[in-house]
Every structure is written in structure tokens, then in C-alpha cells.
Ligand SMILES: [Fe+2]
């Protein structure tokens with residue numbers, strides 16, 4: 001049991017009980033004793049919900065379940081010591097309002113824990129769902145996509161979820177259509193590849209409840225990641241290229257060269273490097289570009 005949980009369980013459990021106790025003292029002076037519990041209940045609910053939503057940071061249902069047990073135990077024990085034993089109420093203490101209080105003390109944490117879990121599952125997402133979708137389409141994790149996200153975040157200050165989704169999913173067409181017969185030097189094919197990819201990821205986001213702004217942004221970025229366009233499309237294209245030389249170039253030089261031949265591989269390496277829109281980004285890619293170009297020349301001999 002960690003420190004945070006003890007603070008939440010014992011600290012807030014005690015404070016909430018104390019607030020109820022203090023309110024009881026105040027209302028004792030104003031309303032008939034039989035009414036006190038009923039007046040405090042709605043106030044207590046509001047305060048407890050506020051604490052649960054704003055102050056308690058647990059993110060599993062189990063956390064809130066344990067909290068429910070401890071808060072209820074605190075309420076029962078302290079009530080017994082400081083009301084039943086200490087004050088000896090004239091016509092007894094345990095009435096319907098008190099049982100309702102214990103029930104709420106137990107039920108509210110469970111309710112909030114369930115809500116939080118529900119929302120974190122619905123909201124976690126888009127980006128994580130995209131990762132899942134892309135990985136599945138490619139039958140496994142491709143380092144190229146992680147590295148594209150990595151470089152995009154370096155190149156674009158304040159990259160949003162939409163930017164990261166676009167970076168991770170930019171080649172989704174390849175995952176969905178399969179990797180055979182790739183005309184990766186054919187400009188018409190590349191246009192198809194980026195437009196089709198934008199459609200695929202757009203539909204996926206729509207199905208998963210993304211907002212229209214996110215959908216449009218992602219489609220806009222993916223739809224020109226091969227050729228660039230505006231500043232943000234250029235940044236994705238650059239990140240794609242830098243990542244390519246880290247993660248995909250070896251595959252082209254070592255595996256595709258015997259199949260596709262020298263000209264095609266050389267063309268691919270040059271195209272991926274020359275399209276980089278910023279000198280600064282070129283500088284980052286250059287070392288790997290030269291390394292794999294040299295390796296290709298060595299294979300040729
Ligand atoms: Fe691509």
C-alpha cells in the first residue's frame with residue numbers, strides 16, 4: 001500500500017467524517033435532532049463527490065473499492081466513539097439517515113471509480129487505438145512508425161494528438177493493401193499511397209469517435225506525407241525520411257537490392273533524402289543516408 005493511497009484513504013476519510021461531524025454540531029443548534037442527518041446528507045454528497053473527482057487520483061477500480069471500505073470503516077468507528085459513546089444521543093443514534101450515510105460513504109467511491117475507469121478507457125485512446133490498429137495492419141510493431149513520431153515531436157513544437165496519429169499511421173495504406181509489388185519510385189503510385197492512407201485512417205478515426213478537427217488534421221497530414229506541402233506536411237515528410245534512414249534503409253539495401261536491383265534502391269535512397277525540406281533535418285539524416293548509400297555501392301561490386 002503506497003503513501004498516496006494511505007493519504008487518500010485515511011486522510012480524506014478522516015477529513016470527510018470531520019466535516020460531517022462539524023456540520024452536525026452546527027445544525028444541532030438550528031434544526032431538530034431527528035432532522036440533522038437529512039440536512040447534512042445532500043451537503044455531504046456534494047463535498048464527497050468533489051473530493052473523489054478532484055482530489056483522489058487513483059486510476060483503477062480496485063483503488064476506489066479499497067477506499068470505500070476504509071472510508072466506511074472510519075465513519076462507523078468514529079461515529080461510535082465520538083457520537084454514540086461520547087454524546088449518548090437521547091433517543092439513540094442509529095436511524096435510517098445514519099444507515100444511508102454509511103451506504104453513501106461506501107457507494108460514492110465505487111460510483112466515481114467506475115466513471116473514471118469508463119472515461120479513461122474512452123479517452124485514452126485515439127492515439128493508442130491508432131497504434132493498435134496500425135500494428136495489427138502490419139502484423140507487428142514497425143520501428144519506422146515510432147521513430148517517425150519521435151522525429152515529428154522533435155521538429156514540431158507543440159505536436160498534438162492528431163500530429164502523432166498522422167505520424168504513426170502515415171503508411172497505413174501499405175499495411176492494409178499488403179507490401180507486395182511496391183512501386184515506390186512511381187509518383188502516381190505514391191500519390192495513391194498517401195491519399196488512400198488518408199482515407200483509411202480518416203474512416204478509422206470516425207468509427208472511433210474522433211472529432212472532426214482531429215480527423216481533418218490527420219487526413220491533411222497523411223495525404224501529402226510523400227511530397228510535402230504546407231509547413232506541417234513538410235515536417236511529417238521530413239520526420240518520415242529521417243526515420244526511414246534509421247529503420248528502413250537497411251531493409252532496402254540488404255533485402256530489396258537483390259530483388260529490385262541497384263537503380264531502384266539508389267533511386268529510393270536519393271528520393272527519400274532529397275525531398276527533406278529543411279537543411280537542419282537533412283543534417284540529421286545525412287550520416288545514415290551516406291552510410292547506406294556506401295553500403296549499396298559495396299553490394300553492387
Ligand atoms: Fe509513405
Ligand SMILES: [Fe+2]
Nearest residue numbers: 144170171240
Ligand atoms: Fe514512411
